[in-house]
Amino acid sequence: DIVLTQSPDSLAVSLGERATINCKSSQSVLHSSNNKNYLGWYQQKPGQPPKLLIYWASTRESGVPDRFSGSGSGTDFTLTISSLQAEDVAVYYCHQYYTTPNTFGQGTKLEIK
Amino acid sequence: EVQLVESGGGLVHPGGSLRLSCAASGFTFNSYWMTWVRQAPGKGLEWVANIKQDGSETYSVDSVKGRFTISRDNAKNSLFLQMNSLRGEDTAVYYCARVGDGYQFRPFDFWGQGTMVTVSS
Numbered sequence: 460d461i462v463l464t465q466s467p468d469s470l471a472v473s474l475g476e477r478a479t480i481n482c483k484s485s486q487s488v489l490h491s492s493n494n495k496n497y498l499g500w501y502q503q504k505p506g507q508p509p510k511l512l513i514y515w516a517s518t519r520e521s522g523v524p525d526r527f528s529g530s531g532s533g534t535d536f537t538l539t540i541s542s543l544q545a546e547d548v549a550v551y552y553c554h555q556y557y558t559t560p561n562t563f564g565q566g567t568k569l570e571i572k
Numbered sequence: 573e574v575q576l577v578e579s580g581g582g583l584v585h586p587g588g589s590l591r592l593s594c595a596a597s598g599f600t601f602n603s604y605w606m607t608w609v610r611q612a613p614g615k616g617l618e619w620v621a622n623i624k625q626d627g628s629e630t631y632s633v634d635s636v637k638g639r640f641t642i643s644r645d646n647a648k649n650s651l652f653l654q655m656n657s658l659r660g661e662d663t664a665v666y667y668c669a670r671v672g673d674g675y676q677f678r679p680f681d682f683w684g685q686g687t688m689v690t691v692s693s
Contacts, residue, residue: 499679501617508667508683509609509617520681552617556677559631561607561619 461485461555465564471572478540480567482553487533490557497557500529500538503566504549512551513538545571574598574682576668581687588658588691594651594668594684602626602646605671607680608653610664610689618664621653622671629676635661658691665689 462485472478488497496516501509511520513529516536526541540547548571553564580592594606607622621632621642630642641654651668665686672681 497677501680503617508669508686509680510683511672511679511681514672514679514681554617554679556679558677559622560633561622563617563619566616 460560461488461558461562463553463555463562463564465551465553465567467567468565469568469570471570472540472543473572474545475542476572478543478547478569480538480551480569482531482536482538482564484534484536484555488555488557489533496532496536497555498529498531498536499554499556500527501552501554502547502549503552509552540569543569543571574670576670576682576684578666578668578684578687581666581689583690583692584658585693586659586691589654589656590658590689592653592655592666592668592687592689596649596651596668596670599670599682601644601649603674605674605676605678606642606644606651607669607671608642608651609667609669609680609683610662611667611686612661612664615664620666622676623651624676625674655689658689660691663689663691 466481498516500513503509517529550566575597577595608620623642639657667686668684669680670682672678
């Protein structure tokens with residue numbers, strides 16, 4: 460199984476500052492047939508289901524604010540929030556859909572400093 | 573508007589059974605793979621199982637193989653998870669989700685609100 464390891468486990472950032480969350484995969488999720496990284500990012504607020512933010516490692520889902528961006532390829536990926544807003548407080552998960560079983564990172568809890 | 577509404581959760585004794593349902597609306601249900609994902613209290617997300625559009629292919633995580641069965645009824649726009657031989661470690665919120673784009677290996681683009689399953693004596 461592919462293991463996704465997120466860092467840090469928790470993060471406190473001041474409003475308006477940048478937040479960066481990393482996700483490292485135990486094997487590449489870059490598919491050679493289409494040169495796409497099978498990696499997504501989700502946001503989960505308390506009491507709510509996860510919400511898809513980013514897919515193909517860097518494509519923003521419709522309606523997601525442009526302060527959210529994804530980058531990386533192969534085994535190393537990053538979710539960046541360029542200017543933290545109060546409503547961004549949540550747990551963030553990376554997800555590989557490259558192979559079965561799909562797996563998720565352990566989550567990163569983002570708080571306001 | 574895409575909607576996924578889970579039901580069927582509750583309290584069950586170890587060794588017991590439950591059948592979860594997910595009612596889908598707002599999209600062409602039989603055009604999408606569907607999946608179940610669970611989340612133990614205070615823990616992260618764990619993929620459980622998925623099913624092809626016509627039900628001809630199903631896959632599940634090793635920890636539930638032989639105990640859980642995913643199925644669907646396209647005529648009723650419904651997804652199911654039959655859970656047998658339940659254990660304490662199966663205690664979780666169970667989410668139904670749509671696999672995007674009509675392909676197996678895609679992100680989960682819509683999620684239900686979840687239904688809680690508690691396995692305890």
